[in-house]
Amino acid sequence: MDRMLGGSHTMVINNANNVLLFSVSTVPLSIQTELQSYKKKYRTPIKRSKSRSCLAAFTLVELLVTLCVLSILLMVAIPAFRTMVLNNRLASNTDSLVNALNYARSTALNQAMTIKVCPLGSPGSTTCGADWSSGWIIVTQPTSGAATLLKSQQSTNVDPTLTGNTTEVLFDRYGLSTTQSNFTLCDNRGGTFAHSVEVLATGYVQTGTTPGQAVWNNGSLTCP
Structure with missing residues (x-):
């Protein structure tokens, strides 16, 4: 990050929480170039997390199909379960x-x-x-x-x-x-x-x- 302090151009570089403060006016051009390269190299990118979550929902057709399948399963399972209960009662x-x-x-x-x-x-x-x-x-x-x-x-x-x-x-x-x-x-x-x-x-x-x-x-x- 660059800041202007008292009319002089001052460069601040943050790398792993260690802040380096340089006055550009007193630093040679070659060092300024290296500092700029150093700044770009170690700049920490900002990660943005997705704030929106996708919510899955049933359509009306899917709901009707599910209900139909459930009804068929119940029609088959209930008589079979009743037969099993009656047979077990007789045996007991x-x-x-x-x-x-x-x-x-x-x-x-x-x-x-x-x-x-x-x-x-x-x-x-x-x-x-x-x-x-x-x-x-x-x-x-x-x-x-x-x-x-x-x-x-x-x-x-x-x-x-x-x-x-x-x-x-x-x-x-x-x-x-x-x-x-x-x-x-x-x-x-x-x-x-x-x-x-x-x-x-x-x-x-x-x-x-x-x-x-x-x-x-x-x-x-x-x-x-």
């Missing part, structure tokens, strides 16, 4: 019934007494109900004295409907069942997706591997 309730029957059998063997599985009457009661769809209870059948409630499960409005060909399942002290018992679990999709459970006279509990097919005769399942 089937496993609960199988576990309950196996528990009743093992308890009969361990305690050397008859154990009964029957429909739920009222919560907390050892009295059997008449409808398997309300749930089930597991109670002891002692030769003397009152029965004891071992386990119970109450069905909800979203649970599959449970039906059976018998009003109770009995396991004696040897783990045997008095009769063969068949159970069907259905949801609102009908027999095509229904699950089946069978209790053999030997006390063995088995479940069907194919939805809609009865484990006891491989026939088609029907729902109420």
Whole structure:
């Protein structure tokens, strides 16, 4: 930077914050030329930053296309998700019934007494109900004295409907069942997706591997 001080031409050069002050009138021409070259060489350029930022935006057409694609994805995903939830619910309730029957059998063997599985009457009661769809209870059948409630499960409005060909399942002290018992679990999709459970006279509990097919005769399942 050049400044005029007291009528004399004075040159100020700023290089790395070190200020050099020269009076041009007292400096030879050759040195003045070098100083001018030095000034141009070490002049720090001023960088200007962009103060404006570009904002991206959707056009109306792009927005409509996005909404259409999203709608198609939802139309495909929602039914598939609903099917998965219903299938998992059927499998979960089937496993609960199988576990309950196996528990009743093992308890009969361990305690050397008859154990009964029957429909739920009222919560907390050892009295059997008449409808398997309300749930089930597991109670002891002692030769003397009152029965004891071992386990119970109450069905909800979203649970599959449970039906059976018998009003109770009995396991004696040897783990045997008095009769063969068949159970069907259905949801609102009908027999095509229904699950089946069978209790053999030997006390063995088995479940069907194919939805809609009865484990006891491989026939088609029907729902109420």
